[in-house]
Amino acid sequence: MKITLQVNGEPREVDVAENTLLVDVLRVNLGLTGTHVGCDTSQCGACTVHLDGRAVKACTVLAPQADGANVLTIEGIGTPDELHPMQAAFRECHALQCGFCTPGMIMQAIDLVENGDQLDNAAIREGLEGNLCRCTGYHNIVRAIQSVADAG
Amino acid sequence: MYPFNYHKPETVADAVALFNDADDAMYLSGGMTLIPTMKQRLAAPTDLIDLSGIAEMTGIDVAADKVTVGAFTRHNDVATSGAIGETLPVLAQLAGLIGDNQVRNRGTIGGSLANSDPAADYPAAVIGLGATVHTQERAIAGDEFFQDLFETALQPGEIVTRIEFPVPTRAAYRKFPNPASRYAVVGVLIADFNGAIRVGVTGAGPCAFRASGLEEVLNQNLDPEALEGVEVPDAGFNSDLHASAEYRAHLVKVMARRALNDLLS
Amino acid sequence: MSEAIAEDTGIGAPVRRREDARFITGTGRYTDDLNQPGQVYGVFCRSPHARAKINGVDAEEALGIPGVLGVYTGTEMVADGIGDLPCGWLVKDKAGNDMRSAPHPPLAATQVNYVGEPYALVVADSLQAARQGAESVNAEFEELHAVVELGSATVSEQIYEGIDHNLAYEWALGEEDATRMAFARAAHVTTLELTNNRLIPNAMEPRACLGVHDAATGDYTLYTTSQNPHLERLVLSAFVQVAPEHKLRVVAPDVGGGFGSKIFIYAEETAVIWAAAKVGRPIKWVADRSESFLADAHGRDHITRAELALDEQGRFTGLRVKTTANLGAYLSTFGSSVPTYLYGTLLAGQYKTPNIYVEVQGVYTNTAPVDAYRGAGRPEATYVVERIVEQAARELGKDPADLRRMNMIQPEDFPYETPVALTYDTGNYEASLDKALELIDYAGFEGRRAAAAEQNKRRGIGFACYIEACGLAPSKLAIELGAGVGLYESGEIRMNPTGNVSVFTGSHSHGQGHETTFAQVVSDKLGVPYDDVDIVHGDTGRMEFGLGTYGSRSLAVGGSALIAAAEKIIEKGKKIAAHMMQTTPEQVDFDDGTFSLQDSNQSVTIQEVAFAAYVPADYPEDLEPGLTEKAFYDPNNFTYPAGTHIAEVEVDIETGVVELVNFVAVDDFGHIINPLIVHGQVHGGVAQGAGQALMEHGIYDEYGQLQTGSMMDYCLPRADDLPDFQVDTTVTPCTHNPLGVKGCGEAGAIGSPAAIMNAVTHALGTKDIAMPATPEKVWRAVRGE
Incomplete structure (x- = not known):
């Protein structure tokens, strides 16, 4: 079936089977491989993107459910020359090591800062409950998000 | 995932008609359980009927004595609803404890109830608050809705359209999350309706239930100390890697006491 | 090298990682991409x-x-x-x-x-x-019939023809008789039965x-x-x-x-x-x-009985350890070495225990193969040593820090030969212990404990003074002990004609940040701008050979290979520079990217030398053109990172939930190239160690079906399961590699399980609780079950 969606501000149309996942539309059909798949039970959050402005796990959204939607992925928030503040903070605070969870972590972190008020250490940690990182122990991820939250 | 036909009706009537016409249809709400199950090839409907386009299933309506939530309302919409936060804060708080942020942005109350996962949070609210579950055909009392493990009073093709929650004088919910999945190992909601106490328990048994033993005690004496001597029998309770039936029974008591402390404070 | 470069990108600077540019923008390229x-x-x-x-x-x-x-x-x-x-x-x-x-x-x-x-x-x-x-x-x-349970595997049905009792080997290290004598003379003996839980790596x-x-x-x-x-x-x-x-x-x-997997x-x-x-x-x-x-290969899975003999003053006189190690259904690539050479050799810990004897049964079961997982044998050894030492202190009524201190190998004892085949080159264990005690505010613990008790919580504190052997490994020794390959590392430095540098390493980064740290090292050594150095790795088509990354070896072995290659570049560069300055190589000094003629103001830059090497118009007659050098570095000992980890936990006695509330790690990794990256490695290691102690457990049922086969049931630590960590370092430079570095990748996972479990048992007043200390287990322990 044909699906039309806005991806990172660009209108895109793909022709996919009904049982295609949004994450595969992004990775396979559109070549946006920054969104990763780290599990098959919707736990790890590596596939987190924004769907109509909300953080969701793209491995648990069917392509037809995203028909007509606005999708924002890690590729759409900044470039190496013009980083999103969250991307810059992750680099500054050494909030990533292998980088595999990072795109999902950043997309959730942006949602958290945009929608959360009074983000202290505990609130940030709680806000990351849908994202697993095996490298950093989260310490520097929390610092990075805190720095963005504090900067307003 | 096995192939299926996808439908996105705009009315409940159309959804039901599609359901009846298909060989083996399933309704798709938020998809937070169904999609992973289909990915693992453990469910293989011929037709998937997406309920997201049905306007009559959305919306939150808050009156002084009653909060009505459309079945397609996503968890975060309940959690962050200012009106619910003011009138029925326990529901907003409970919704904010479901899964994680990304799951709360997709999952819906109707989907959660229809699935009747023994460890889901919302059933504790339906039971504890004595809610009424509405479908296209009838109104089902919350106490009658959950029947067994993943089994509800819903008939094939029946769709949960909205849920009505009576507003108690005060209420509180405590959850002991499974450290891995964040589902409730045990969740207890206590509500006080002008002195009449209801206790809804999720996680402990095959489906959510009223803890009548606890209610009896608390109806006589709404005091955490009153719970000390109460026995919570663990017969029929769930037992798995994370918690034995005995431990679950103990947690019911601890969560009940903590919820009661919250309620009284 | 300019001052600005030295400040920003030299050895010791917290340089922000260059690889991050692609990872934070979604342009990393993983295999599935x-x-x-x-x-x-x-x-x-x-x-x-x-x-x-x-x-x-x-x-x-x-x-x-x-x-x-x-x-x-x-x-x-x-x-x-x-x-x-x-x-x-x-x-x-x-x-x-x-x-x-x-x-x-x-x-x-x-x-x-x-x-x-x-x-x-x-x-x-x-x-x-x-x-x-x-x-x-x-x-x-x-x-x-499947053989699943480790404890009874040697008396269960035989899985393979010709492999009696399902035993791959019964291995031993140390002096059995001398150790027996030590126990016969002991004033006190502490005994502890321990399990080291099966972990599933989950990169x-x-x-x-x-x-x-x-x-x-x-x-x-x-x-x-x-x-x-x-x-x-x-x-x-x-x-x-x-x-x-x-x-x-x-x-x-x-x-x-990767974490080994x-x-x-x-x-x-x-x-x-x-x-x-x-x-x-x-x-x-x-x-x-x-x-x-x-x-994926799983990790750990040991059952151990350990005994510690002490004299009247509390000095350790003997350690006897008997371990049954689960190897799974097959010997994975390095599965045999993990519970033997990477385990038994570490049982001296930081202490002068004179007599040690260890026996290990390597056992086959019908479960996934078990192999190296972050720390690989060394966390298991540390767990045995540090749990039993803590238990001994409790039995003797001594302060656990004091008992450790009186048994520690002292700075003047190095090089120190242990009774289990290793020679530690250097260290200052008390320095790490002292700093850790200060950071945790040891003196204030009783106050914190009392405050917790008022909240109906039991607070406990636990130590682990660990040592590990990294920088795997001297090839000759490793091959003598059974390794099928040498364990050197290769490095190649190509000065390009335009003066920038392409560096090839056989080491491999899967999150460690080599592209940054190795560039810091080469930039510093050759005096070329950091941005002019590129690190290439991970492709057999692009570099000659390599042994890769594990056992915290990359910098100590791979980094040393780059130093050796850089020295060859400098040596050849001196010949070219001498020709350019019409002198002899002996008259040429190299510093900060500049070749200069002694006692003169004449000099040429390394970039000018590189150009001359590729455009050899006026060039030494007997010298090959080009400025590319490679080196293989074979370490002549292990490196021995060591340190003290201290954990504080609070136990909710009603639910059994253990909260890790404070964690201090003071590690001696020798010289540090990039503290930002080193601290990050410790954070990640501690999180995995906390996972082992409190959450993670690979469980098979009696039929050999994996019960914890998804993230719904196998509990990986999340952000809200962990506190902020306090991480610091002390420095005794490694004596036998040119960078003085020891390795930092595994330390966090090595010290933390013992520290956390010592804290949990301290809080509960129990001798042992099997890892992971999950809520129901702890609840039952609280009830005295």
Whole structure:
């Protein structure tokens, strides 16, 4: 079936089977491989993107459910020359090591800062409950998000 | 995932008609359980009927004595609803404890109830608050809705359209999350309706239930100390890697006491 | 080198990582992000049984599914002359006999021995068709009794013909008689029974590979999630014989974490690269997380009885350890060495215990193979030593810090030869202990404990003063002890004609940040701007050889190889510079990127020298053009990072929930190249150690079915399970490598489980609680069960 969606501000149309996942539309059909798949039970959050402005796990959204939607992925928030503040903070605070969870972590972190008020250490940690990182122990991820939250 | 036909009706009537016409249809709400199950090839409907386009299933309506939530309302919409936060804060708080942020942005109350996962949070609210579950055909009392493990009073093709929650004088919910999945190992909601106490328990048994033993005690004496001597029998309770039936029974008591402390404070 | 460079990017500077630019923008390239023209997809058929005979594999139905191109079985692999997956470390038992290896075919042909073991590969032109094909392969299994429980495995049914008691080996180290004497004379003996729980590594990127065969040239290319692509190539060529070494290129692109689990040569990439030639199309395979749980090598899984003998003053006089180690169904690539040479040798810890004797039974069970996972043997050793030392302090009524202090090897004792085969080169263990005590505010603990008690919580504090052996390893020693390969590392530095530098290392980064730290090292050594140095790794087609990254060896061994190569560059550069300045090399000094003539103001830059080397118009007659040098560095000892970790926990006695509320790590890693990265490594290691202590447990049921086969049941630490960590360092430089570095990748996971469990048992007042200290277990302990 044909699906039309806005991806990172660009209108895109793909022709996919009904049982295609949004994450595969992004990775396979559109070549946006920054969104990763780290599990098959919707736990790890590596596939987190924004769907109509909300953080969701793209491995648990069917392509037809995203028909007509606005999708924002890690590729759409900044470039190496013009980083999103969250991307810059992750680099500054050494909030990533292998980088595999990072795109999902950043997309959730942006949602958290945009929608959360009074983000202290505990609130940030709680806000990351849908994202697993095996490298950093989260310490520097929390610092990075805190720095963005504090900067307003 | 096995192939299926996808439908996105705009009315409940159309959804039901599609359901009846298909060989083996399933309704798709938020998809937070169904999609992973289909990915693992453990469910293989011929037709998937997406309920997201049905306007009559959305919306939150808050009156002084009653909060009505459309079945397609996503968890975060309940959690962050200012009106619910003011009138029925326990529901907003409970919704904010479901899964994680990304799951709360997709999952819906109707989907959660229809699935009747023994460890889901919302059933504790339906039971504890004595809610009424509405479908296209009838109104089902919350106490009658959950029947067994993943089994509800819903008939094939029946769709949960909205849920009505009576507003108690005060209420509180405590959850002991499974450290891995964040589902409730045990969740207890206590509500006080002008002195009449209801206790809804999720996680402990095959489906959510009223803890009548606890209610009896608390109806006589709404005091955490009153719970000390109460026995919570663990017969029929769930037992798995994370918690034995005995431990679950103990947690019911601890969560009940903590919820009661919250309620009284 | 300008001052600005020294401040920003030199050795010791917290340089922000250059690799981050791609990872934070979603432009990293992991194996699953790569595609090849004509690519098809592979899905494995995996055993549903823990132990069964395969009486036949019927692929007819699968081959009838549209899109299915082939079904490849173990029988065909054998017929094609594909060899077994080897174990790379031959351990001899205490009688001097070779360990007993169970044959390990990449695809099971006649018998399956653990749930998830692959027995066939289905290849199709879509992933969907491949999955359906795999479901349609009909294998006829004859179920056999599975040996699952470690404690009774040696008295259970024999799994393999010729391997009595399911024992791969009974290995021992140390002086048995002398240790017995020490116990006979002891004033006090502390005994402890411990389990070290099975862990499932769960790097966030699941394993994956993409196998390509070019029929015209006979070249094979394997893109795979490997920590050591050259070792992968060597094993696939020399042992498995999939392809000749010069015709096989192995590329490990961006790799999303490994923690040991991506060291090993697995069945999947072996079958995929073999089948790529048979089907004539590139094949991609990407593990589902569920497959990772079943078929990645697991870690730890020991049962141990330990005894510590002490004299009247509390000095340790003897340590006796008997361990049963689960090896799983097969010996994985380094599975045999982990519970022996990487474990028994570390049992001296930081102490002057004069007599140590350890016996290890390596046991086969019908479970996934067990191999190195972050720390690999050293966390297990630290767990034994630090738990029993803490217990001894409790039994003797001594302060655990004091008891440790009085037994520690002192700075003047180095080099210190332990009774378990290692010679520690340097260290200052009390310095780390003192700093850690200060950071945790040890004096204030009783106050914090009282405050917790008011909240109905029990607070406990626990120590671990660990040591580890890293920088694997002196090749001669390792090969003598059974290693199948040398454990040196290679490095190559190419000064390009325009003066910038391309650096090639056999080490491999899967999150460690080599592209940054190695550039810091080379920039510092050669005095070229940091931005002019590029680090290349992870491709057998681009660098000569390498042994990869594990055992915290990259900087100590790989970094040292780069220093050696840089020294050769400088040496040759001096000859060229001397010619340019019309003098002799002996008259030329090198510093900060500049070759200068002694006692003069004449100088040439390294960039000018590089240009001259490639445009040799006016050039020494007897010198080859070009300025490229390579070096192999073979360490002459292990490095010995050490430190003190202190944990504080609070136990909710009503629910049994343990909260890790404070964690201090003070580590001595020798010199530090980039403190930002070092601290990050410690954070991650501590999180994994906390996972082991409190949450993670790979559990099989009695039939050998994995009960914790998904992230729904196997509990990985999340952000809200952990506190902020307090991390600091002390420094005694390693004495035998040019950088004075020791390695920092595993320390966090080595010290933390013992520290946390000492804190939990302290809080509960119990002798032991088996890891992980999950709520129900702790609740039962509180109730005295």
